[in-house]
Every structure is written in structure tokens, then in C-alpha cells.
Amino acid sequence: MKFTNSFISGMKRGLPIALGYVPIAITFGLIAKSQGVPNYISIMMSALVFAGASQFVAINLLALGTGYLQIVVTTFIVNLRHFLMTASISQRIKGTVSQKWMPVLAFGITDETFSFISLSPSEKLSSGFIFGINTIAYIAWVSGTALGTFLGKSLPEILQTSMGISLYVMFIGLLVPSFKKSRSIVIISLLSAGISSLLYWGPSVLTSIPKGWKIIITTVLASAIGVLIFPEEKEVESVE
Amino acid sequence: MLNSLFLLVIGMAIVTYIPRVIPMALLSSTEPPPFLKRFLSFIPYTVLSALIFPEILFSTGNVKSAVFGGLIAIILAFLNANLLLVIISGIFGVLFWQMFL
Numbered sequence: 001m002k003f004t005n006s007f008i009s010g011m012k013r014g015l016p017i018a019l020g021y022v023p024i025a026i027t028f029g030l031i032a033k034s035q036g037v038p039n040y041i042s043i044m045m046s047a048l049v050f051a052g053a054s055q056f057v058a059i060n061l062l063a064l065g066t067g068y069l070q071i072v073v074t075t076f077i078v079n080l081r082h083f084l085m086t087a088s089i090s091q092r093i094k095g096t097v098s099q100k101w102m103p104v105l106a107f108g109i110t111d112e113t114f115s116f117i118s119l120s121p122s123e124k125l126s127s128g129f130i131f132g133i134n135t136i137a138y139i140a141w142v143s144g145t146a147l148g149t150f151l152g153k154s155l156p157e158i159l160q161t162s163m164g165i166s167l168y169v170m171f172i173g174l175l176v177p178s179f180k181k182s183r184s185i186v187i188i189s190l191l192s193a194g195i196s197s198l199l200y201w202g203p204s205v206l207t208s209i210p211k212g213w214k215i216i217i218t219t220v221l222a223s224a225i226g227v228l229i230f231p232e233e234k235e236v237e238s239v240e
Numbered sequence: 241m242l243n244s245l246f247l248l249v250i251g252m253a254i255v256t257y258i259p260r261v262i263p264m265a266l267l268s269s270t271e272p273p274p275f276l277k278r279f280l281s282f283i284p285y286t287v288l289s290a291l292i293f294p295e296i297l298f299s300t301g302n303v304k305s306a307v308f309g310g311l312i313a314i315i316l317a318f319l320n321a322n323l324l325l326v327i328i329s330g331i332f333g334v335l336f337w338q339m340f341l
Contacts, residue, residue: 045252080259084287158335
């Protein structure tokens, strides 16, 4: 019963992710179809890979006639950042979540589920709660993909471009409230945005780095500098 | 063709799952040194910031509308508005800009 309760509470918490995922998943299904990928392959990709950005990249590479091995390697690079996220979560949930749940929960970690999980208060982080967040996001992603492949018609363009910002404003909605908690959070976040900008607009040596690596480099550098500047402070904890 | 596409998806699934599961399986049973724990505790904020900026600027096909939507979201988030309200207002901000400004 306790598991069911926290599972439902996780599903509710993850609702904004689901709402953000559906239009993107529909778009993914549509694009994959337009590139001649069979419907069941697109749906299977969403169900087994469950990592949006890499799936779009894969379809794009497929359309360009790229070799499969290169697509798999690119997928690896694009999704490698998740190891930083699961490493971070592991420290929050050890002791409260049993070892046998770890492989299941790890599968559901995306940029979005990670953000929701890691910015939830520690006492809420049970296996049921995390599984609930992951599950609703997963259902939205897979069913949205299926819908896209069957729909075969695009959303109106003005709606599509406006929705393009949805996951970014969701990230803002998660990050900005934690700025009030400690000065160190503000500084490392700005630092991270600064490094990220440098990799985007800086010298071509930096801008030519693949995007998957850019996020990893930025996150590692900003967090490491954070540890140097703020070696001892009160433990950085969750919001709310 | 179909068979090899199937294998491609399996390959993608494996290389995506490995970085997700290894840290979770290994680090949850060990006690990392304090500096590493602190490093890991910073990751939610630095990774979010890296995901948002500068990509948000190009998410709508029009930098100005993205800035407008983003600023609305920042202000509402800072005022502790409900998350769904932050998201919906950001989207409508972009829509508004593209229709009227």
C-alpha cells in the first residue's frame, strides 16, 4: 500500500514531464515515418532507448545513410551524460531504495526525470515515487510516438514552434526556485551557463566539440570548480 | 533491412542503458569521499543550467520570442509559481510574441 501511494504521488509529480513529452514524441513519430522508418521500429526505439535527443539524431543519421555502427557510437556519446545524473541520484537514494530497484530506476533516467527526482525533497525519494515519475514520462513518450506514427499529420506550425520552448521553461521552473536556497547554487549555475556559452560561441576548437560531450564537459567543470570555491558549506539539499 | 534496423535499435538501447545503470549500481553500495559527494550534489544545478543555455535561444526558431518566453518563465519561477503555470506561461509568451510582436 505504501508503495502504491508513493507511486501515485510520483505519477502526479511527473505529470508536467508527460505533457512536455507528448508533442515531442508525436513529432518524433512523424519525422521517423517521413524518413521511411517502419512504425514498429520507431515505437520500439522509444520503448527500448527512451532518450529523446539521441532518437532524433539517429533518425537524422539514418536519413543521411550513415552506417549503423556510427549511429550506435553517436547514441552512446549523446547519452553518456546520464552517468553523471545516475551517479548523483545514487547518493540521494542509497539506504532508502533497495539495491534490486536500481537497474529498473536507472532505465527511466532522462534529463527531465532526473531534474524532477533530484530536486525533490530527500524524504520523498522512495522507489515507488521515482518509479512513478519514470513511468508517467515513459508512457507519454512511447504512446506519443505511436500516436505520431499513426497520425501522419503535423501540428500547426505556430503551435509547434511555441511548444519548442516547453522543456526549457520546465527546466527553468525547476532550477530558478533553488537559487534562493544558497549563493553557491546561483554561482555554479551561472558558471555552468558561462562555460556552456563558451563552448557554443567560443573559439572553433571548442564549438566543434560534439554536443553530447559539451554537456558533460560543462557539468563536470562547473561542478568541480564549485567544489574548489565552496569546499565546505552546509550540505546542498533539495528544494521545497 | 528490417532485421538490421531491429539490431540497430537493440545496439542503441544497450549503449544508452550502460551509462544509466553503472553509476547507480556501483555508487549506491560505496561511500565516496566528501569532495566527490559534494561534486555529485552540484550536478542537478550545473546540468540543468547547461541544458537550458544557450539551447533555449534556438528552441522556437526566433531568438526574441524565446527570450521573451524564457524571461516570463524565470520571473514566475522566481516568484515560486506552480510549475505547470511556469511552463504554460512560457509557451504562451512565445505564442504571443510570434502572433503580435
